[in-house]
Amino acid sequence: MTVLSRSAMEKSLPLLSTAIGHKLRRAQLLVFQDFHETFASLKLRPTEFAVLALIATRPGQKQTEIAEQLSIKRANFVALMDCLENRGLAERRKGDIDRRSHSLHLTEKGERFVEKMTQLWRHHEARIVRRLGGERNSELLIDLLDTLLGSESNIEAHQPEKQAAASS
Amino acid sequence: MTVLSRSAMEKSLPLLSTAIGHKLRRAQLLVFQDFHETFASLKLRPTEFAVLALIATRPGQKQTEIAEQLSIKRANFVALMDCLENRGLAERRKGDIDRRSHSLHLTEKGERFVEKMTQLWRHHEARIVRRLGGERNSELLIDLLDTLLGSESNIEAHQPEKQAAASS
DNA sequence: TATTGTTATACTCTATAACTATA
DNA sequence: TATAGTTATAGAGTATAACAATA
Incomplete structure (x- = not known):
């Protein structure tokens, strides 16, 4: 339909x-759009999802630790955590050793919430994988993104089952 | 180093x-970080870069057309375009036929700016491609992102030289 | 009446400095 | 002195409604 203008071809604009950055941004917005629709019923934002997932996976971590894993400034994490605490999903406990720090835990309600959240998440991910053309492409994409991200995001000890695309 | 907690393994959190969305977001932030460092000297943001690139590629498009291609609300595009116009890089011209619309063009200064911008952009992209492990991985990533994005982003008539990853 | 560009506004996300209480 | 959490605040980015000029 649309044809590249002559000026663009000649000057290689x-x-x-x-x-890559532009495509990554658009792709991320598309996936987050699906996320918002999927989790509208739970009134859950991507960042809140990530926080709950991290607390559930390893309870007891300090606020700053969780915030750093998500590249959230600790100052901005406060309101986020206030919200989760006000909803009764997570709680701060005074550290026994270092009484400055707060260790984060799910409440019982939070545990049940995470279970529901996990169900929805599987549907969401499945939709994205389908859009990508299947599991193979999905794993390929994740491997490529991991390669791009380098060593910064191996927090949960992801085991690559197949050779990463970067090795070729 | 870090080991997945038992609770996470058992409940498959x-x-x-x-x-995928989380990884896409982190990857996009990483690429945009490199973009910011690369274009700090030109005081150019990713969105401004995109607008200039679109105007340069096909001059004369209306504000709304450019805005839509970038998923920018036309209301928010005004200040953006004001900025480019105040810097003397681009200009609005009253449409001859439809005098409501403004057709967008580069100034001569804008043309020279885009040339410099293009140089920096190549360095930026090359850095990302290197981080990804080479051209092959880069093309693979773009194909996967195009598959994810579907038909929404084929504005510049991108010709895939090899079979898309999605076809397997 | 509908559309283009515009203004005003509000809400989210992000970034920084400074405070408090603990260490 | 340094650190964990907090507060306040400012700056982007984004969303909607309403208006003027034009179709």
């Missing part, structure tokens, strides 16, 4: 269709 | 390491 930046094409957004080849700009 | 959401692992952020397998959450």
Whole structure:
């Protein structure tokens, strides 16, 4: 339909269709849009989802630890955690050794919430995987993104079952 | 180093390491961080880069057309375009036929700016491609992202030279 | 009446500095 | 002195409604 203008061909201008950052941003917005629709009933934002997932996976971590894993400034984490605490999903406990720190835990209600959340999450992920054309492409994408991200995001000890795409 | 907690293994909680949206967001932030460092000298943001690239590729498009291609609300596009116009890089011209609309063009200064911008952009992209492990992985990633994005982003008539990953 | 560009506004996300209480 | 959490605040980015000029 749309044809590249002569001026663009001649001067080899930046094409957004080849700009990795631009494509990543659009893809992320698309996935987050699906996330918002999926989790509208639970009134859960991506960041809140991530916080609950991290607390559930390893309870007792300090606020700053959770915040750092998500690249959230500790100042901005406060309101986020206030919200989860006000909803009765998670709680802060005074550290016994270091009484400055708060260790984070799920409440019982939070545990049940995470179970529901996990169900919805599987549907959401399945939808994205389908859009990507299947598990194989999905794993390929994650491997490529991990390669791009480098060593910064191996928190949960992800075991690659197949050779990463980067090794070729 | 870090080991997955027993609770996470037993209940199969959401692992952020397998959450596509989460990885896409982190990857996008990493690429945009490099973008910011690369274009700090030109005081150019990703969105401004995209607008200039679109105007340069096909001059004369209306504000709303450019805005829509970038998923920017036309109300928010005004200040953005004001900025580019105040810097003398681009200009609005009253449409001859439809005098409500403004067609967008680069100034001569804007043309020169886009040339410099393009140089920096190549360095930026090359850095990302290197981080990804080479051209092959880069093309693979773009194909996967295009598959995810579907038909929404084929504005510049990107010609896939090899079979898309999605076809397997 | 509908559309283009615009203004005003509000809400979210993010970033920084400074405070408090503990260490 | 340094650190964990907090508060306040400012700056982006984004969303909606309403208006003027034009179709």
